Amino acid sequence: MEQLTRYLFEHFSDRVWPRMAEHIMISGVSLLIALVIALPLGLALSRLQRFATPVLVLLGIVYTIPSFALFAFLVPFTGIGVRPAIIALVSYALVVLVRNTMVAFNSVDPAVKEAARGMGMSRIQILWRIEIPLALPIIVAGMRIAALSTIGLTTIAAWIGAGGMGQLLRDGMNDPTYSKLYAGIISIGAIAVVSDIIFRTISRLVSVPTGRRATQHAVLTTMEIKEA
Amino acid sequence: METTETLSTGSGTEERQHSITHRPSPTPAIAFEHVFKRFPSATQAAVDDVSLDVAEGDLVVLLGPSGCGKTTLLKMVNRLYEHDSGRVLIEGKEIRSFQINDLRRRIGYVIQSVGLFPHMTVAKNIATVPDMIGWDKARISSRTDELLDLVGLQPEEYRNRYPAQLSGGQQQRVGLARAMAADPTIMLMDEPFAAIDNITRRRLQDELIRIQSKVRKTILFVTHDVDEAIRLADKIAVMRAGKVLQYDTPLHILSAPADEFVADLTGSGDVLRRLSLLNIDLAMLPIQVAPANNYPTVRSGESLRDALNLLLGEASDVLSVVDEQGRPVGTIDMAAIRRMVHGE
Amino acid sequence: MDTLRQAWEYALNSNNDFLDAVWAHLRLSGVALLIAVAIGVPLGIWISRYGGAGQVLVNVLGILRVVPSVAVLFLLLPSQGTGFRPSAIALTFLAVPPLLINTDAGMRAVDKSVLEAGRGLGMSAWRLLWRVQMPLALPVVLAGLRIATVEVIASATLATLIGGGGLGDFIQAGLALSRNYILLVGAIPVALMALVAEIGLSYVQRVAGRQSRA
Numbered sequence: 036m037e038q039l040t041r042y043l044f045e046h047f048s049d050r051v052w053p054r055m056a057e058h059i060m061i062s063g064v065s066l067l068i069a070l071v072i073a074l075p076l077g078l079a080l081s082r083l084q085r086f087a088t089p090v091l092v093l094l095g096i097v098y099t100i101p102s103f104a105l106f107a108f109l110v111p112f113t114g115i116g117v118r119p120a121i122i123a124l125v126s127y128a129l130v131v132l133v134r135n136t137m138v139a140f141n142s143v144d145p146a147v148k149e150a151a152r153g154m155g156m157s158r159i160q161i162l163w164r165i166e167i168p169l170a171l172p173i174i175v176a177g178m179r180i181a182a183l184s185t186i187g188l189t190t191i192a193a194w195i196g197a198g199g200m201g202q203l204l205r206d207g208m209n210d211p212t213y214s215k216l217y218a219g220i221i222s223i224g225a226i227a228v229v230s231d232i233i234f235r236t237i238s239r240l241v242s243v244p245t246g247r248r249a250t251q252h253a254v255l256t257t258m259e260i261k262e263a
Numbered sequence: 264m265e266t267t268e269t270l271s272t273g274s275g276t277e278e279r280q281h282s283i284t285h286r287p288s289p290t291p292a293i294a295f296e297h298v299f300k301r302f303p304s305a306t307q308a309a310v311d312d313v314s315l316d317v318a319e320g321d322l323v324v325l326l327g328p329s330g331c332g333k334t335t336l337l338k339m340v341n342r343l344y345e346h347d348s349g350r351v352l353i354e355g356k357e358i359r360s361f362q363i364n365d366l367r368r369r370i371g372y373v374i375q376s377v378g379l380f381p382h383m384t385v386a387k388n389i390a391t392v393p394d395m396i397g398w399d400k401a402r403i404s405s406r407t408d409e410l411l412d413l414v415g416l417q418p419e420e421y422r423n424r425y426p427a428q429l430s431g432g433q434q435q436r437v438g439l440a441r442a443m444a445a446d447p448t449i450m451l452m453d454e455p456f457a458a459i460d461n462i463t464r465r466r467l468q469d470e471l472i473r474i475q476s477k478v479r480k481t482i483l484f485v486t487h488d489v490d491e492a493i494r495l496a497d498k499i500a501v502m503r504a505g506k507v508l509q510y511d512t513p514l515h516i517l518s519a520p521a522d523e524f525v526a527d528l529t530g531s532g533d534v535l536r537r538l539s540l541l542n543i544d545l546a547m548l549p550i551q552v553a554p555a556n557n558y559p560t561v562r563s564g565e566s567l568r569d570a571l572n573l574l575l576g577e578a579s580d581v582l583s584v585v586d587e588q589g590r591p592v593g594t595i596d597m598a599a600i601r602r603m604v605h606g607e
Numbered sequence: 608m609d610t611l612r613q614a615w616e617y618a619l620n621s622n623n624d625f626l627d628a629v630w631a632h633l634r635l636s637g638v639a640l641l642i643a644v645a646i647g648v649p650l651g652i653w654i655s656r657y658g659g660a661g662q663v664l665v666n667v668l669g670i671l672r673v674v675p676s677v678a679v680l681f682l683l684l685p686s687q688g689t690g691f692r693p694s695a696i697a698l699t700f701l702a703v704p705p706l707l708i709n710t711d712a713g714m715r716a717v718d719k720s721v722l723e724a725g726r727g728l729g730m731s732a733w734r735l736l737w738r739v740q741m742p743l744a745l746p747v748v749l750a751g752l753r754i755a756t757v758e759v760i761a762s763a764t765l766a767t768l769i770g771g772g773g774l775g776d777f778i779q780a781g782l783a784l785s786r787n788y789i790l791l792v793g794a795i796p797v798a799l800m801a802l803v804a805e806i807g808l809s810y811v812q813r814v815a816g817r818q819s820r821a
Contacts (some may be wrong), residue, residue: 044769047682063551071543080764081786096802096806099757099799099802099805100798100802101762101764101797101798101801102759102761103761103765103775103778103794103797104761104764104793104794104798105794105797105798106758106778107778107781107782107790107793107794108791108794108798110689110781110782110787110790111610111787111790111791113760115782137787139674140300144376144378144381146374146375146376146377146378146676147379147380147381148378149343149374149378150372150374150377150378150379150380150438151378151380151391152289152343152367153367153372153374154367154368154372154391154392154395154441154442155340155363155364155365155366155367155369155392155395156364156391156395157364159667160395165380168382169380169381177347185673187675187676187677187678188675190675190677190678191677191709191765194768194779194782195782201677204678204768204807206683207681208681208684208769213684213685216684216685217685219678219681220678220681220682223674223675223677223678223679224674227673227674227675228673231673233662243381243382244382244425244427249401258707259754259758260670260672260673262675262676262701262758262761262762263675263677263701263758263761263762263764263765
């Protein structure tokens with residue numbers, strides 16, 4: 036065991052951390068871009084139901100394409116490196132975020148909205164004070180799934196030259212002690228677990244108080260993590 | 264129940280002139296003038312040429328089967344629905360002359376599904392409108408406690424609860440408090456108790472009667488429940504297919520239904536039959552102070568139906584009950600008969 | 608378009624390399640799925656009945672799904688080496704959780720009164736399972752199968768990274784040789800396979816759903 040983790044500890048700052056930083060950067064930028072697109076798009080689709088199905092079907096097709104294949108489709112257009120990685124990762128994250136944002140806004144009780152309207156709240160007030168706080172738990176649940184998917188898929192992007200933790204796996208394959216490989220695997224797991232903890236914490240913070248703990252879990256499992 | 268006296272009197276033009284508690288008010292709190300509404304996809308009008316005046320301080324019930332247009336009519340007051348033609352006025356002013364959200368903030372609104380904001384505490388829910396119209400914190404907080412008291416919820420216990428921690432009946436109490444928060448003169452209540460079990464509903468109706476006796480709001484109240492209408496209403500507007508068939512006091516409607524539909528809907532035949540079997544003495548208030556004034560008189564031992572006919576015919580609020588020798592022994596009023604209608 | 612034509616020609620002229628890769632991909636996915644079904648479904652049924660420790664397992668698997676599939680693939684490298692076997696094992700690991708979790712959820716969602724009625728009619732436990740519970744749980748189990756299948760087909764693309772073969776070989780070769788058309792020889796069929804699996808199994812799932820409700 037000590038043998039296996041030696042690389043992780045001895046070379047954390049000079050070999051592991053730079054890869055980790057790349058990894059977090061690629062995942063983080065992809066998630067941010069996806070979020071900026073998905074929040075308004077999901078909100079718009081919840082209001083314009085006619086367009087919801089075609090958009091979701093399109094996104095669903097993209098989501099089904101294996102990531103290694105999608106990277107391969109992009110390389111002829113963009114070359115290798117970070118660009119095709121981010122484009123593919125944004126596409127995948129969009130699916131989850133748009134769907135959850137739409138579901139989140141649709142799930143706000145119409146009676147609550149009617150009461151707000153009847154009390155004289157403006158559209159903007161209803162959006163900010165009522166709809167967004169009530170939609171937030173489901174949106175954050177989507178962010179959690181999107182983040183976990185993105186972090187995993189970023190690893191694969193190393194094979195199209197994007198760097199990140201996958202690079203350690205590539206390099207570590209031929210190292211007979213496998214300590215580099217384990218450093219990579221452990222670090223990827225760590226990033227995923229930390230991200231999961233962060234988003235679970237956020238989702239607790241934004242959850243609508245009910246006096247009892249329920250329904251949260253059901254919401255979290257509605258969307259599958261994209262594994263590959 | 265000292266209040267039901269006034270409840271039963273604020274009504275019908277002839278009764279109104281004799282009313283002790285109400286001066287006739289020149290401008291109705293809510294007025295519909297030839298209001299017409301048809302939804303885009305519908306072939307039939309939802310509300311068809313309705314004209315109706317709601318006097319200030321009255322609780323008017325819109326009663327009718329589902330799809331009769333009662334809810335549509337109600338929602339046109341705070342412009343959740345827009346009328347196609349005609350005019351809707353509150354306190355003499357065309358509702359479209361207000362800025363829409365100002366109009367809504369001036370009108371209390373209670374709905375069947377309550378619609379409490381699940382992410383806000385009871386206090387925050389109640390504070391919604393006062394907060395929007397810029398009341399200061401101290402005023403909002405004292406108003407919140409006052410309202411919780413009024414609707415029968417202990418402020419210390421309920422102020423910081425979330426809606427999910429309340430029973431259905433408690434939620435609707437908070438809904439009522441929230442609607443009254445900024446002290447609107449007009450309240451719209453859309454089947455507020457329809458989703459609540461019988462026993463709780465009955466209790467909430469009593470609460471509403473009690474609260475109304477204190478605050479005297481002008482209330483437009485939609486229901487399909489005849490008993491509820493008779494219990495609560497100063498006046499009932501019976502609706503069918505977008506039209507108002509009859510607009511009168513509950514007892515008038517029971518004793519003289521405008522047509523067969525109204526008679527069937529209200530079951531007035533049964534009510535009258537029951538009243539004709541009951542003795543006046545059952546509902547009579549024994550005389551406390553000596554001589555009754557010049558009220559119309561009715562003989563002890565006659566039926567409540569006789570008393571009702573006399574009350575309606577003489578357009579008086581109170582009858583003097585006399586014995587065989589013509590000596591006054593008690594009084595009987597509308598409220599007392601209404602209690603008997605409910606078998607209380 | 609030119610790249611597409613080149614890819615087509617490459618696939619045709621690769622002797623049997625292309626067909627071999629397709630076959631390897633299908634075989635890898637199929638073996639992993641079969642084993643996963645054989646493990647996940649019975650285990651799911653068992654857990655749905657005897658809760659307790661089993662529910663803990665379901666939760667643990669849920670948490671483990673956080674670990675990316677590439678990491679799982681490489682985790683076996685030191686002990687199992689490279690090739691078909693470690694790839695198949697890793698893919699099996701990936702496919703079990705959705706099957707197990709959905710079987711458990713589907714079984715537990717079966718209305719208790721239906722089971723009671725069945726017992727009341729004198730059905731044996733075995734008969735109850737096959738005639739009542741399984742048909743009612745089937746749509747949810749099939750959803751698990753769909754998720755697992757699409758995931759395995761996609762993850763099998765990565766098997767090439769640990770020498771497991773399949774269509775990923777062409778993608779890796781295309782990247783190594785900087786030949787775009789070779790990339791497409793791997794990417795297009797694997798994307799089609801995933802889409803066909805997704806659409807086909809969604810359809811089966813819907814049909815089963817309609818029947819179990821009828």
